[in-house]
Amino acid sequence: MSPMKLLPKTSSASSLCGTGGDYGMTIVLGLGGSGHSYAACLVKDGIVKAAIEEERLSKVRHCLFVPGTENIRLARSRAVLYCLEAAGVGPDEVDLVISNDIMHPLYCAKYNGDAIAINHHLAHAAASYYTSPFRSAAVWIADGSGSFLEDGAYETASYYEADEDGLRLLQRTAGRSERRMITDHDDLNHSIGGFYRWVTEAIGFGFLQDGKTMGLAPYGTPRYVEQFAEYYTFTEDGHFIQTKEQVQRFCRWLTLSLQEVSGEREQFERRADLAFAAQHHLEQVVIQSCRYLFERTGRKQLCLGGGIAFNSTANGKILRDTRFEELYLFPAAGDAGTAAGSALYGYHVLKAESRSPAGRPFSPFLGKAYADSDILKACARYKDRITVTRPEKLTDTAAQWLSSGRIIGWYQGRSEFGPRALGNRSLLADARNPGMRDTINLTVKHRESFRPFGAVVLEDEREAYFEGQDESHYMMKVYKVKRDKAAVIPAVVHTDGTCRLQTATEQTAPLLHELLLAFAAITGVPVLLNTSLNDHGMPMAESPDDALDTFMNTAVDALAIGPYWVTKTGREKDGAANYRRTE
Known part of the structure; x- marks a missing residue:
C-alpha cells in the first residue's frame, strides 16, 4: 500500500509533434484504452474539442478484434484522425501526445515514441476531476486492474484528493x-x-x-x-x-x-x-x-x-x-475515457496550465458534426425503400409519433462520448406503454428479455416522478420511481421499482428538451424511454450511414436525422408490434 504521493506540476516546453496551434493555443492529443476500449480525445486550451471511441469507427464492440486482425486495426488508430478533423486541427499543430501505460503499444505506433504514458488510474482520475464542476474534490478510481507498479503488483483501486494544486494520490489497493x-x-x-x-x-x-x-x-x-x-x-x-x-x-x-x-x-x-x-x-x-x-x-x-x-x-x-454532498460521474468512466484524462492531464499538469471549473455541465457531445448533405447521401442508399421529408417543426412530428406508440430513432448533432445515448444517438419510445420494453428488446435490440431501459425526464419534473435530490445528466445513476408514478411509466420501471435516469435541461440537451416539452404537451407525461441507437452486438451509431442501417434492419418506425424525417415506404402506419425483421 502506497503512502501519500504528490503528483507535481512539471513543465514540458518542447513540442512533441509540431510547432503548436495558432495564436499560442496549446493543443493536446490524448489516447485512451488498455487492452480494449481504445479512444482519442483532442483538448485545445483546456477545452475538450473532440473525442470518440475507436469502436464507433471499427464497428467492433470494445475493439475486441478477431485474432489475426488486431495488429493492423490497432495501428490505424482511426479515432485520432477523426478527432483532428472534427476539431479542425492539423497533425503538425499538436503540442503533446499523452496515453496511459497499459495501452497496447500499437495504438500509439504513429508517434514513434513521442507519446508520454502516464499511470492508468491517474488518467481516470484526471478525466473525472478536470471535467467536474468542483474546485476541490475527493476522487475514487476502481476497476479490474490498472497500471503495473513494482514486484508484480498492479493497482485495482486508488484514492486521490484534488484541488488547484493537482491530483494527490493518497493510497491504492494492489x-x-x-x-x-x-x-x-x-x-x-x-x-x-x-x-x-x-x-x-x-x-x-x-x-x-x-x-x-x-x-x-x-x-x-x-x-x-x-x-x-x-x-x-x-x-x-x-x-x-x-x-x-x-x-x-x-x-x-x-x-x-x-x-x-x-x-x-x-x-x-x-x-x-x-x-x-x-x-x-x-x-x-x-x-x-x-x-x-x-x-x-x-x-x-x-x-x-x-x-x-x-x-x-x-x-x-x-x-x-x-456524507458526501455532491457526486460527479464522468460519462466515459471506462478505459476509453482515459483519452480525455490523459489529454487534460497533459494540459493542466505537463503544460502547467491553470484550471477553472466550468460554469455549466460538461458536454459529452464531442463527435463530428455531419452536414445535411452527408445525411441526404446516406438516405440515397435506400431511396427506393424510404420516404424523406423535412417537417416544419421536427419535435412536434416526433412527439405525435411517440405518443401513438411508435419507436423513433433520434440522430442529432454530435455523437456522445461514452456508452450512454443521451439524446443525440438515441432510440426513443413512449414510457407509458407497458409492452414497450419487450417490444424493443425483441424486435429492435434483439437481446435478453430481462434487460431494462433507461429514461429521460425534464429536469424540472424529475422530483414528481423519481426519488432523490440530484440531477443525472449522463444516465449514470439509478433512482427509485415514485410509487404513484410506476404505473404511469411502466416501460422504464425495472422489476425492483427503479430506473436508470437522464435529466434533460435546455442547457444540456436543448433539442431533446424541446421534444420532451412537446411530448408532455400531448400526453401530460414528461418522460421518454431512451436507449442507444444500435442493433445487438453493434456499437452505437456514429455516422448517418450507421443510423440508416440500424433503422432499416430493426423495428424502428421512423428516424429523425438532422432536420429530416425518414419513414419506411409503405409502412408509415405500421407500429413496431407488427414488424417482422427481414435479413
Missing part, C-alpha cells in the same frame, strides 16, 4: 501477478472489479458485460449474500482484500452452484440469485470505500472513475448512504 497480462483467475486478486467479473462470466455473460449482471440482479433473492462474504474482506483502512486462494475457491464454488440446477427456469433463478449477491457486495464495497475517503479527506464533493463507476445502481446510493 493485486499481484507473476505475469504482466491479467487474463484469468490466477492473475486478478484484491480487485472489486475482478470479484464482479467472475460472477458475470460464471452466470454466462461475456467480458465487459457486467451491466447485464447489474440488470439481472433485481430478479434474484438474498439467498447467497451471506455466503459471498466468506470470499473477501474490506479493511478499516479502505482496502478490498481477496487473495488468490479466495479467488480460486470463489470461482470453484460459483461453478458448482450452477451445476446443481438444470432446468431453464431453475438456471435463471440461480443466476439471478448469484447476480443479486454480487451486486449487494459491490454496493457495500463502494459505500464503504466512499465513507473511508470522506473520513480521510473531509471533502464534500466526490468524483468517481474506472469501470466500477458504470454501476449506476451503486452510484444512486452514494449520496444517500455517505
